[in-house]
Amino acid sequence: MGRTAFDKIWTMHEVARLPDGTSLLHVDRHLLHELTGLEALKQLEKRDLPVHSPGLSFATVDHVISTRPARDEASLGARPGDAPWSSDMVEGMRAKSREHAIQLFDTADGRQGIVHVVFPELGLSLPGALIVCSDSHTCTHGAIGAVAWGIGSSEAVHVLATQTIRQRRPKTMRVTVDGQLGDDVSAKDLVLYLIGRIGASAGTGYAVEFGGRTIRALDMDSRMTVCNMAIELGAKIGFIAPDDVTFDYLRGRPYAPTGAQFDAAVSHWMKLTSDDDATFDREYQIDATAVRPQITWGTSPEQVIATDERIPDPREEADPKRRQAMEAALKYMDLQPGSAVAETRIDRVFIGSCTNSRLSDLQAAAKAVRGRKVASHVRAWIVPGSLTVKRAAEEAGLDAIFLAAGFDWRTPGCSMCVAVNGDTVAPGERCVSTSNRNFVGRQGPGARTHLASPAVAAASAIAGHIADPQMLAQAGAPL
């Protein structure tokens, strides 16, 4: 019987299969960040245990670090203006990484950034690798053909101590996407549409493989956007089989194998696809031609519609549980059923996060912004995903486009997605955000979040209300 790619990679990492069917799996890459990594290292020390394989752990600082434009990248000292506890956390992570010989990619070496942006771009996330990190968006690395998922703090201590993790094998799901995506329709629109169609808990208990011609045609940045939101589908693992797009992306990256070893690796990686006769526990088919630019209206990623649609009416929902959830969401979001979502006036725009802060995301946003101005009542931010992305964007002149339009051009970090470093949306304010969660209070207490693609977020910043680039062009927004 045929095997899934997931099954092949899982089995390859089994150090032992325990009597109850749980596997003890080898961890190839353990990624750490300051919000939970520091505490995990302290817990390890409390148990008087060493880091088992420091060469397989890597760190950066992203969650609580300041993203102020004037952040001093060269200095490793405390940063004036940041909360003392956050500076302590960043400094603590630096000190503990040194102490335990864990390589940390930092501001001063020019490689700091969001953990799920930095490790793929350095070539540290590789096909067939098993990657864990105490962050739920670790599923992002599945775009490279890795099996990757988010873990808790206790599991992180286990990984540090043993370089393994105990895990029950999840069921498998395949989402096959065929058909061509329209102009101005991005990977973000595709994954939001998918979540809207099958629900925010459809993937619970599954490892999800994304396949089909549409997925094959996506570049790596877009694939990362899709896999990033597997967790918003309920699945802690998202995966795309490695192919030539993956290998071309990896070739020449600083930590990717080189020369003959790269070729040997590619022949190994090419086998990490699902066999034609492999069976999945669950399958979904999606028609990409039906996808239009998306925007969430509620407080779960599944509460999503196209930008030209109307806010749904709970009275038309037959299921009482869903109706109740819709009513609560509309109340929190202060929206009226039946009104056009595009009429919704906004206060903030955030373009960033591990979902959409890579170079191609910023290019898509810049395309919608070029020569236009941010609406006078909107505060709009661009937070590049890493210092590497920031430099590349500046070399391409994107910063100038954003600054001329009235955007803030900030420094890398999780920023307004996790909203723990002071980058928040004020109570009652409405934000169009390229991040991944529109949960109640996610961007700050009382903050209202609409998830969208970089193009929609950028167009909304210009329009001052929810809009996609096509609406902006039709409205004849001044160039």
Added chain:
Amino acid sequence: MKAFTDCEGPAAPLLRDNIDTDVIVRIERVAQCKRGEFGPWAFEILRYRPDGSEDPDFILNQTPFRDARVLLAGSNFGCGSSREMAVWALDDFGIRCVIAESFGDIFLGNCLQNCVLPIVLERKLIDRIAAVAVTGARVRVDLRTQSIEAVGLASVAFDMAPSIRDAFLVGLDEIALTLRSGAEIERFQRDDRQLRPWIYRL
């Protein structure tokens, strides 16, 4: 990990779906509180009004549910962020067991690390328990007999993987257990280094 054999007390019905870990514990607390300090901040968004006062309409602000030991929830409970502090917040509040239709995968793993018992039941059984619990009846969850009982409730049986059950009953220390497999881990890495040298070349 501490052990779990049984727990008894009020069971608070919070029967909505998709309660995410951001709702269970806010990020500011994740960043600034230590284990043992999260109790007052469990469900902060739902428990307190913007001025900081308690919202009397929220179940955990009502007697006897202030002392809830069991939480009854809908589907996909604990979805979203991997923050283990969501489980710590429940534990610090006093909740030892969550009964839901389904759980977020990462949250479920975190429950197992902290001996907060996650029980999956069909909605109609949860509704039946909730109908009794809402009166303030004490609900008793016994892992040894895998049963849920309360006065006025026909005993409800629940499934639990034997390995999880055993781990809870003894308060298994997974790290100590895995460290015993040290030689197997070394052997795996030695062999794997030949097969996939690019993983280890660093």
